[in-house]
Amino acid sequence: MVLLRQIRLLLLAELRQEVRSFEVVLTSAFFSVVMMALFALSLGALPVESQLMAVPGALWLSVAFVGSLTLTRVFDRERESDTLRALLVGPVNRMAIYFSKAAVALLVLLLATAVLVPGLIVIFPGAAPMAERPLFSAAMVLLGCVGYVAVGTLFAAGLAAGSGKNVLLSLILHPLTTPVLMFNLVATRALLEAHPGADAYLGRLAAVDVVLVVLGAWLFEPVLVGGGGGGAAAAAGRRARGGAGR
Amino acid sequence: MIRRFLPDGMLLASAVIFPYSVARIFLDTPIERTMGTAFKIFFFHVPMGWLTMLMAVICGVAAAIELRRRSMTASAVALAAAELGFVCGLGVLLTGPIWGNATWGKPWTGDARQMSTALLWLVIAAYLLIRHYGPSGSKRLAAGLAIFGAVDVPIIYYAVKLWKTTHPTTEVVGSLPPALWAAFWPGLGAILLCTFGLMGLRIRQLVLAEQLDEAWVRVSDREATDGTDPT
Numbered sequence: 146m147v148l149l150r151q152i153r154l155l156l157l158a159e160l161r162q163e164v165r166s167f168e169v170v171l172t173s174a175f176f177s178v179v180m181m182a183l184f185a186l187s188l189g190a191l192p193v194e195s196q197l198m199a200v201p202g203a204l205w206l207s208v209a210f211v212g213s214l215t216l217t218r219v220f221d222r223e224r225e226s227d228t229l230r231a232l233l234v235g236p237v238n239r240m241a242i243y244f245s246k247a248a249v250a251l252l253v254l255l256l257a258t259a260v261l262v263p264g265l266i267v268i269f270p271g272a273a274p275m276a277e278r279p280l281f282s283a284a285m286v287l288l289g290c291v292g293y294v295a296v297g298t299l300f301a302a303g304l305a306a307g308s309g310k311n312v313l314l315s316l317i318l319h320p321l322t323t324p325v326l327m328f329n330l331v332a333t334r335a336l337l338e339a340h341p342g343a344d345a346y347l348g349r350l351a352a353v354d355v356v357l358v359v360l361g362a363w364l365f366e367p368v369l370v371g372g373g374g375g376g377a378a379a380a381a382g383r384r385a386r387g388g389a390g391r
Numbered sequence: 392m393i394r395r396f397l398p399d400g401m402l403l404a405s406a407v408i409f410p411y412s413v414a415r416i417f418l419d420t421p422i423e424r425t426m427g428t429a430f431k432i433f434f435f436h437v438p439m440g441w442l443t444m445l446m447a448v449i450c451g452v453a454a455a456i457e458l459r460r461r462s463m464t465a466s467a468v469a470l471a472a473a474e475l476g477f478v479c480g481l482g483v484l485l486t487g488p489i490w491g492n493a494t495w496g497k498p499w500t501g502d503a504r505q506m507s508t509a510l511l512w513l514v515i516a517a518y519l520l521i522r523h524y525g526p527s528g529s530k531r532l533a534a535g536l537a538i539f540g541a542v543d544v545p546i547i548y549y550a551v552k553l554w555k556t557t558h559p560t561t562e563v564v565g566s567l568p569p570a571l572w573a574a575f576w577p578g579l580g581a582i583l584l585c586t587f588g589l590m591g592l593r594i595r596q597l598v599l600a601e602q603l604d605e606a607w608v609r610v611s612d613r614e615a616t617d618g619t620d621p622t
Contacts, residue, residue, distance in 0.1 A: 299535060307528040316520060317532070320513040321539050324546045327506070353546070360542060367458040368535040 451541020
């Protein structure tokens with residue numbers, strides 16, 4: 146219960162901050178439109194049967210790039226004021242930090258896909274099955290974004306907590322999230338081709354998501370403040386005794 | 392004593408077995424009817440593929456131990472495994488297209504396992520980049536990356552079964568005739584011994600480098616306390 150209350154409080158704080166300027170939402174939505182325009186220019190002339198292969202790629206590549214931008218901006222705010230460090234030394238469950246940040250990033254990403262998916266349906270006639278099965282499409286996009294955010298939040302936070310440059314996020318994020326994106330690509334293509342086993346892909350996506358969320362939440366504290374029990378305070382104690390790195 | 396010379400012994404054994412295995416592969420096994428001489432790649436490609444996966448798993452497990460216990464040895468094992476995984480992965484990605492060209496008529500078919508192996512290699516490369524060029528404190532971040540990389544390994548295996556693939560299934564290895572098996576094992580043994588020998592040497596070197604750094608810091612601290620210049 147304490148964890149849920151902490152997640153809710155942190156999430157509300159994040160949302161309040163976002164509502165003041167709409168910075169992350171607007172930049173992500175605008176970037177989604179830019180990505181759509183680029184895909185329309187490069188792939189818009191494809192015949193419908195080729196679009197069945199192009200649309201999944203356009204959708205999930207856009208999600209990958211918009212997600213990368215979103216995560217960078219979400220944690221830039223923390224970096225600018227060094228507030229992530231303050232949160233980490235505060236009496237807050239680290240998992241609450243992870244889940245609240247992931248929830249914010251997920252919300253922004255879902256808003257971006259709310260621009261992306263209808264846009265792709267308008268641009269590419271081959272994407273029409275996504276409009277015909279809105280529930281399946283929504284579930285697929287949600288599951289895909291959850292997997293992406295589960296991985297991304299961990300590493301964006303890791304870079305924000307240290308002195309790492311944001312450019313490293315793309316270096317880490319894209320190779321690691323490609324398996325999730327590949328599952329999403331297959332599910333989207335199955336939907337567009339009206340594959341009879343398309344529903345089974347949602348189950349697989351959910352299973353991959355569970356693995357990634359559990360792993361991300363479990364690794365959040367060790368990656369940010371170090372493992373070995375006791376977190377930052379214990380680490381500081383060990384350093385003071387000259388035992389760091391042993 | 393055994394531990395001290397084990398890596399050197401493994402490299403020595405590998406140096407003896409490797410020429411023997413090459414002779415077996417090129418002189419004692421018949422030329423495959425459809426693929427011709429390119430089939431010989433199989434004897435190097437498959438062991439390196441297995442080793443890439445194994446090294447990714449070792450790297451992930453060692454990284455988890457490093458995160459949990461802050462172990463210097465585990466950190467060294469993770470880095471050494473990643474470096475060898477990178478080399479083996481590069482070998483797989485270079486020999487694979489030669490095989491593909493002989494079998495499917497083109498070097499890169501976008502096949503699921505090709506893509507997944509390339510992906511795993513990219514994760515290993517990203518780990519090495521973070522370890523070597525990351526900012527201070529990026530060891531933990533790299534460890535998280537390695538753990539996710541290790542989790543990718545079963546996903547990669549599953550991908551072969553899930554997606555339509557032109558790649559030989561894993562059962563192909565099991566259906567080899569006895570003559571080819573007889574040539575396969577010495578080669579696998581030589582590559583395994585060479586890899587683990589190099590890994591042992593690299594771990595020892597990394598641990599020694601870390602100990603040297605710590606000794607230097609201790610001496611510097613002591614000299615600073617005494618008020619004399621450490622240099």
